[in-house]
Amino acid sequence: MTIAGAAAAETPTLPVRRVLVVDDDDSIREVAQMALEIVGGFVTTTASSGQQAWDIARAEVPDAVLLDVMMPGMDGPTVLSHFRSDPRTRDIPIIFLTAKILIGDPKSLDDLDIAGIIAKPFDPMKLPADVSRLLGWTS
Amino acid sequence: MSSQPRATGQAAVARTALDGIGAQARRSNQARVRQLSAALSSLAKGELSLLECQRSVEVAHQLVGSAGTFGYARVSELGRQLELFFSSGARGDAREVDAVARALVRMQQDLTLPAAEVAELS
Numbered sequence: 001m002t003i004a005g006a007a008a009a010e011t012p013t014l015p016v017r018r019v020l021v022v023d024d025d026d027s028i029r030e031v032a033q034m035a036l037e038i039v040g041g042f043v044t045t046t047a048s049s050g051q052q053a054w055d056i057a058r059a060e061v062p063d064a065v066l067l068d069v070m071m072p073g074m075d076g077p078t079v080l081s082h083f084r085s086d087p088r089t090r091d092i093p094i095i096f097l098t099a100k101i102l103i104g105d106p107k108s109l110d111d112l113d114i115a116g117i118i119a120k121p122f123d124p125m126k127l128p129a130d131v132s133r134l135l136g137w138t139s
Numbered sequence: 140m141s142s143q144p145r146a147t148g149q150a151a152v153a154r155t156a157l158d159g160i161g162a163q164a165r166r167s168n169q170a171r172v173r174q175l176s177a178a179l180s181s182l183a184k185g186e187l188s189l190l191e192c193q194r195s196v197e198v199a200h201q202l203v204g205s206a207g208t209f210g211y212a213r214v215s216e217l218g219r220q221l222e223l224f225f226s227s228g229a230r231g232d233a234r235e236v237d238a239v240a241r242a243l244v245r246m247q248q249d250l251t252l253p254a255a256e257v258a259e260l261s
Contacts, residue, residue, distance in 0.1 A: 025201055027164035028208060031157060038153045070200055099204035121207020121215050124157055125150065 017042045017137060018060070022053040022079070023068040023097065031124045032066060032097070040128025050074025054082050057089050064115070064135055069098035077112070084113060093135055097122070161209040165250055168206050168214065171198045172246045175221055179240060182229050195225040202246075210254025217242040 019042045023029040029046050036042040045060060047053035051074050057065065065083070069076035076096055083089040096112075099120040116134035118127070132138070178195040181187040199222035207215030224231060224239050231239070249257045 025167075025205055027160055027167055027205055031160045031164075031208060034156045034160065035153060038149055038156065070197070072197070099200055120204030121209075121212075124208065125153060 017064070018045070018062045019043070019131065020045050020047060020053060020057060020060070020062040020065045022047045022050065022065060022071075022076075024048055024071045025068075028068070028097075028120070032127060035124040035127040036066075036131065039125060040131065042128065042131075050076070050079040053079055057083065057092065058086065061088060062092060064131070065092055065094045066097050066118070066131065067094050069096050069100055080112065080114065095131060095134055157209075161254060164205050164209045165211075165254075168202055168209075168211070169247070169250045171202050171205075172214075172243060172250060174198050175202075175225075176243050176247075178225070178229075179236070179243065182236065187229055192225055192229055195229075196222055199225055206246075206250075211249055211257055213257070214246045214249050217246050 017040075019036055021029055021032045021036065021044055023032065023046075026048070029048065033044045033046055036044050045056055045062065047056050050071055053065065053067065054074070056062075067076045067079060074082075076098070080094055083092060083094060093115040095115050096117045097120060098117060118130050118134070122130070175195055175198055178187060178191050181191055199218050202218035203215050203222060206212075206218060220242055221239060224235065
């Protein structure tokens with residue numbers, strides 16, 4: 001083994017986390033992407049609709065999905081049910097990103113089979129930490 | 140070497156990017172407020188269709204999330220008020236309709252200013 005190789009073996013490399021950001025609002029999608037990439041160091045893909053998210057997820061199988069709830073066409077809960085019914089996407093953790101008032105209802109969280117909820121409005125600078133906390137991702 | 144300078148540099152880059160996206164979001168939110176004002180005008184004329192009312196719920200909902208995220212907390216709070224108003228079918232009495240109209244004016248005023256200035260005023 002080379003010196004560089006030995007050093008690399010001793011230095012744990014952090015896994016690159018791939019997050020799919022889904023929101024029909026351009027600005028929210030862009031700010032979430034910016035925060036997750038620049039502040040959090042994640043790799044992101046974005047989708048502007050539930051259908052597009054479903055198509056991307058089956059092809060790329062991201063490590064997690066940040067999913068808007070209220071979207072025209074296929075809304076968040078519908079996207080979630082698609083994910084859970086397909087073996088390729090069944091185990092991908094999903095975080096709802098929503099301005100709807102759902103927080104504080106643990107029963108609905110259990111029923112939804114999601115990793116958590118991040119309420120809109122949100123602080124972009126804190127978004128990566130919130131995502132990591134909900135998913136149990138540590139650096 | 141401390142990671143602090145790198146973290147600070149990343150935060151600065153993120154803040155710059157955030158400002159750029161925020162300017163775009165402000166224009167979108169101004170358009171949303173205009174759309175809601177048009178819906179209220181339709182209501183005043185007795186011409187608010189079910190479709191326009193439903194669309195107004197969606198627009199107000201987007202305002203709640205977007206305005207607050209980009210520093211317009213009051214616009215976000217008023218957006219919630221409008222979302223509730225339109226989701227109940229816009230059937231409020233004259234006093235409630237007047238409150239919605241005043242909320243829209245306040246939202247328009249706030250969105251003419253940069254977020255930092257609005258935060259200082261409120």
